[in-house]
Amino acid sequence: xxxxxxxxxxxxxxxxxxxxxxxxxxxxxxxxxxxxxxxxxxxxxxxxxxxxxxxxxxxxxxxxxxxxxxxxxxxxxxxxxxxxxxxxxxxxxxxxxxxxxxxxxxxxxxxxxxxxxxxxxxxxxxxxxxxxxxxxxxxxxxxxxxxxxxxxxxxxxxxxxxxxxxxxxxxxxxxxxxxxxxxxxxxxxxxxxxxxxxxxxxxxxxxxxxxxxxxxxxxxxxxxxxxxxxxxxxxxxxxxxxxxxxxxxxxxxxxxxxxxxxxxxxxxxxxxxxxxxxxxxxxxxxxxxxxxxxxxxxxxxxxxxxxxxxxxxxx
Amino acid sequence: xxxxxxxxxxxxxxxxxxxxxxxxxxxxxxxxxxxxxxxxxxxxxxxxxxxxxxxxxxxxxxxxxxxxxxxxxxxxxxxxxxxxxxxxxxxxxxxxxxxxxxxxxxxxxxxxxxxxxxxxxxxxxxxxxxxxxxxxxxxxxxxxxxxxxxxxxxxxxxxxxxxxxxxxxxxxxxxxxxxxxxxxxxxxxxxxxxxxxxxxxxxxxxxxxxxxxxxxxxxxxxxxxxxxxxxxxxxxxxxxxxxxxxxxxxxxxxxxxxxxxxxxxxxxxxxxxxxxxxxxxxxxxxxxxxxxxxxxxxxxxxxxxxxxxxxxxxx
Numbered sequence: 204x205x206x207x208x209x210x211x212x213x214x215x216x217x218x219x220x221x222x223x224x225x226x227x228x229x230x231x232x233x234x235x236x237x238x239x240x241x242x243x244x245x246x247x248x249x250x251x252x253x254x255x256x257x258x259x260x261x262x263x264x265x266x267x268x269x270x271x272x273x274x275x276x277x278x279x280x281x282x283x284x285x286x287x288x289x290x291x292x293x294x295x296x297x298x299x300x301x302x303x304x305x306x307x308x309x310x311x312x313x314x315x316x317x318x319x320x321x322x323x324x325x326x327x328x329x330x331x332x333x334x335x336x337x338x339x340x341x342x343x344x345x346x347x348x349x350x351x352x353x354x355x356x357x358x359x360x361x362x363x364x365x366x367x368x369x370x371x372x373x374x375x376x377x378x379x380x381x382x383x384x385x386x387x388x389x390x391x392x393x394x395x396x397x398x399x400x401x402x403x404x405x406x407x408x409x410x411x412x413x414x415x416x417x418x419x420x421x422x423x424x425x426x427x428x429x430x431x432x433x434x435x436x437x438x439x440x441x442x443x444x445x446x447x448x449x450x451x452x453x454x455x456x457x458x459x460x461x462x463x464x465x466x467x468x469x470x471x472x473x474x475x476x477x478x479x480x481x482x483x484x485x486x487x488x489x490x491x492x493x494x495x496x497x498x499x500x501x502x503x504x505x506x507x508x509x510x511x512x513x514x515x516x517x518x
Numbered sequence: 519x520x521x522x523x524x525x526x527x528x529x530x531x532x533x534x535x536x537x538x539x540x541x542x543x544x545x546x547x548x549x550x551x552x553x554x555x556x557x558x559x560x561x562x563x564x565x566x567x568x569x570x571x572x573x574x575x576x577x578x579x580x581x582x583x584x585x586x587x588x589x590x591x592x593x594x595x596x597x598x599x600x601x602x603x604x605x606x607x608x609x610x611x612x613x614x615x616x617x618x619x620x621x622x623x624x625x626x627x628x629x630x631x632x633x634x635x636x637x638x639x640x641x642x643x644x645x646x647x648x649x650x651x652x653x654x655x656x657x658x659x660x661x662x663x664x665x666x667x668x669x670x671x672x673x674x675x676x677x678x679x680x681x682x683x684x685x686x687x688x689x690x691x692x693x694x695x696x697x698x699x700x701x702x703x704x705x706x707x708x709x710x711x712x713x714x715x716x717x718x719x720x721x722x723x724x725x726x727x728x729x730x731x732x733x734x735x736x737x738x739x740x741x742x743x744x745x746x747x748x749x750x751x752x753x754x755x756x757x758x759x760x761x762x763x764x765x766x767x768x769x770x771x772x773x774x775x776x777x778x779x780x781x782x783x784x785x786x787x788x789x790x791x792x793x794x795x796x797x798x799x800x801x802x803x804x805x806x807x808x809x810x811x812x813x814x815x816x817x818x819x820x821x822x823x824x825x826x827x828x829x830x831x832x833x
Contacts (some may be wrong), residue, residue: 365827397789397825398748425826426738426819427783427789430745433713467741474742476710504741511710511740512680 216252216442218418219245219464221493222273223254223293225446225462227266230312231497235269239276241493246288246449248485254444256314257293258302272422274306291352295326295333300340303349306478313337313384317371318361325356334375338382345383352386353379354420359389359396367496369407377411386416388444391431395423405438407449408418418442421463423502428463429471436477443468448490464503466490468497470510483510484516529793531567531757532780534560535731536808538569538608540761540777542581544768546812550584550806554591556808561603563800567626569759572608573617583795589621594798599624606667612642614690615655618664623796625665628652628699631707632686633676638657641670649690653697653825660698668694669735673719674711692726701731703759706746709739720753733757736778739766739816743778744786751792758783763816779818781805786823798825 222241233241245253255277261268270292277283277290292308294300302310315333316322322330337353344351358372376387389404399439405417419435419442421428431479432443466486469479483505490506500506536558541548548556560568570592576583583751585607592605602629605622609615616627630648631637652668659666673687691702703720720732734750734757736743747758764779781801784794798820805821815821 298529304591324813360826393826395789395822396785398745399790399792423741424819424823425785426744426779429741430713430748430786434748435744464741471712471742471745475714477714504739508709508739511675511708 209270212436212439212477213404213439214480215445216255216331216434217250217468217479217481218252218291218442219250219447219465220254220420220444220445220462221245221268221450223257223291223506224420224444225448226360227257227264228241228451228461229266229424229497231264235272235276236272237496238269241447242273242277242290243281244485244489244492246286247271248489249479249481251287251480252289252291252310252442254293256306256308258299258306259293259295271302271306271315274308278307279435290483294338294340297340297343300343304347307505308349309341311344311351312349312388313340313353314356315353315375315379316356317367317375318357318364320363321357321361321392330375334378337379338488339361341383350385351383352388352418353382353384354388354390354418356392357401359391359400360393362393369404372404373407373410373411376408378417380412384415386418386442387412388418388420388442390420390444391422391428392427394422396421396431401431401434402438405435406441408497409439416441418444422451422461423463429467432463432468433471436472445469445485448493448506449503450501451494460503464490464501466503466505466506470505473509476512481516519604527751527754527756527792529795530751530755530787531590532783532794532796533567533569533606533757533759533823534565534762534780535569535735535777536560536762536765536780538572538582538606538701539673539735539759540763540766541632541809542572542579543766543776544581544821547581548811549644550591552811553588554586556804557592557599557605558596559800559804559807561598561601562690563804564794564796565794566602567595567604567606567625567757569606569608571621571623573614574610586617586621589623591741593622597808609629609655611651612655612658615658623664625667626655627703628655628666628668629671630690630694631669631671631676632690632692633679633680636672636676636707639678645690649693649697652699656698660664661767665700666698667703667733668697668699669703669733671705671707674706674715675708677708684719687719688722691723695727695730699730701733701774702727703733703735703757705735705759706737707735709737709743711736711746712742716749720750720755724754731756732736733759733761737766737776738778744782747778747783748786750785753789760784762801763808763821764818765808765812776817777820779805779816779820781818781820785820788825
C-alpha cells in the first residue's frame with residue numbers, strides 16, 4: 204500500500220448544511236421562521252459559514268420554495284455579515300445565480316454531478332452543459348464580487364452508474380478551477396465513500412487544483428461518514444460540510460441516516476485537539492430543538508451519548 | 519501536527535465478538551442453542567477467530583452462565599479446529615483460566631482495566647493484583663499450550679476517572695508482554711476514543727511491545743468507532759474486534775450503540791481493497807437472524823443501507 208502525504212492541520216472549517224441539504228431531504232416542511240431560527244442557532248453555536256438556502260425549482264424541492272423569504276428575514280433583522288458569518292446558497296444554473304444575487308447571498312455553491320445519468324436527472328442537462336453554465340456564471344459572479352464554489356456530486360459512487368472514476372472527478376475539478384471557482388468540494392452524495400479512497404481522491408484532486416481549497420461533503424449512510432471526515436482532514440481538506448443532528452436522508456437511499464452530524468464531527472475534532480470554532484453543548488441543545496420541530500430523534504450519536512469527559516472536567 | 523508512521527496492510531484480521539461481548543450487554547438472554555448457532559453463523563460467514571464465551575462469575579454475568587454448555591456443544595458436534603477456527607474465551611483470573619482449559623478453549627483472553635476504579639469494579643482487585651494473576655496464569659497457559667492475549671480495557675477513557683493516560687496503557691502493555699502474552703489489545707470500553715489518539719497510542723504501545731501483534735476493540739457510542747477502526751489499520755493494528763449487527767451496548771453508556779458492527783467494518787475494508795476473509799451478504803443475513811432473536815433492529819448501517827455497488831456489479 205502507498206503511504207500518503209499527510210497535511211493534518213490544527214483546525215478545520217465546518218459548513219453547517221442543515222438548513223439546506225439537511226432540511227431538503229426531510230419530509231416535514233418547516234415554516235420560514237423555523238428555518239431562520241435554525242440558521243441563527245447555528246450562528247449562536249459558532250458557525251461562520253452556513254448553507255442557508257438553495258435557489259432551485261420550487262416544484263422540484265418544495266422545502267426550499269421560501270428561499271427568498273428566509274434570506275429576507277436573515278438580511279433584514281440580523282447583521283450577520285458584521286459577525287463574519289457567510290451565508291451560502293446552492294444554485295444549479297444561471298437563473299439560480301441571478302436569484303442568489305438578488306437575495307444578497309454571500310457565496311454561491313454550484314453543483315455538477317460526476318455521472319452523466321445523475322447529472323441529467325438532477326439538473327436536466329449533460330455534464331458538459333453544467334460545466335458551461337459554471338464557466339458563464341463564474342464570470343457573472345466574479346464581476347458581482349460574489350465568491351463561487353463548486354460541489355462535485357457523486358464523487359465516490361453513483362446510484363445509477365456504480366463506481367465513479369477518479370479521472371472524472373479530477374477532470375471536473377480542473378475545469379471548475381479554470382472557470383474561476385474559489386473552492387472545490389467532493390461530495391459523497393449517496394454515502395458510499397471509504398476513508399482510503401477519500402485520501403487518494405483528495406491527493407489526486409490536489410494535484411490539479413493547486414492552492415484551491417478542498418471541501419468534503421459526506422453522508423453516514425453506511426457508517427463510514429466520520430471515518431471519511433477523519434481521512435479528509437488527514438489528507439489536507441480545509442473544510443467539511445456537516446448537518447446539525449445528522450439530518451438529511453438521501454432520497455436514493457431510503458431508511459439511511461443523513462449527513463454527518465455537526466455535533467459528532469465537532470466531538471471527534473475536540474478529542475483530537477483540532478479546533479472547529481463550534482460549541483458542542485450549544486449544538487446538542489439545538490439538535491434537541493430540531494428533533495422537536497421535525498418530530499423524530501435525530502440520528503447524531505452525541506445527543507444520545509453526551510460529551511466526554513464531562514463538561515466540568517473538560518473546562 | 520506530527521506525521522505518524524504508516525504501516526497499512528492489505529489485509530486485517532477480524533475477531534467476531536457478538537457471542538460474548540455483544541450478547542453480554544444485551545438484556546435478552548439467548549438459549550444455549552442460539553448462542554451455538556450464532557458462533558456457527560460467524561464461521562459460515564468466514565470468521566476464523568471468535569470470542570465465544572467468558573468464564574466469569576455467572577451471578578455477575580447471567581448471559582454467560584452457560585459457557586461450558588456452549589463450548590460442549592461446539593466441541594461435541596463440530597470440528598471447528600479442523601477448519602482453522604479459533605474459539606476465544608474471556609477470563610478475569612486464574613479460576614476462569616482453569617475453567618477455560620477444562621472447556622477446551624483455543625485461546626484465553628485476559629482483561630486488565632487501565633483505571634484503578636474501573637479495574638476494582640470489574641474484577642474486584644487492584645490493577646497490580648490483576649497483573650500478578652496475568653503473570654501467574656501466563657505460565658500455566660504456556661505449559662498447557664494455550665495462547666493467551668490481554669485486553670487493556672478503558673485504554674482511551676474511563677467512566678469513573680476520565681482521561682486514561684497513555685503512559686498507563688504503555689506500562690500495562692509492556693508488563694503483559696513480559697508475562698508472556700501473545701497479543702495486546704487496546705479496548706475503548708466506553709466509546710470515547712478518537713482516531714488521532716488511536717494512531718498515537720498504537721505507536722506508543724508498539725514502541726514497547728516489539729513484534730507482539732496489536733488488536734483493537736472499539737465501541738461506536740459516539741460515532742467514532744469506524745473512524746477508529748480505520749486509524750487502527752492505518753497505524754498497523756493487525757486485528758479488530760467487531761460484533762455482528764453492532765450489538766453490545768455498554769452498561770455505563772445507556773442508550774448508546776454497541777461494538778463496531780462486523781458488517782460495517784467489512785464493508786469499509788471491502789471498499790478499500792483490504793481483505794477480511796468475511797462475506798458481507800452472509801453477515802447481513804445473519805444480522806437479520808440475530809435481530810429476530812433479540813427482538814430489535816440491530817444498529818449496523820449495512821443491514822439498512824445494503825452493499826455498494828450492487829452485488830452483481832461487484833462480482
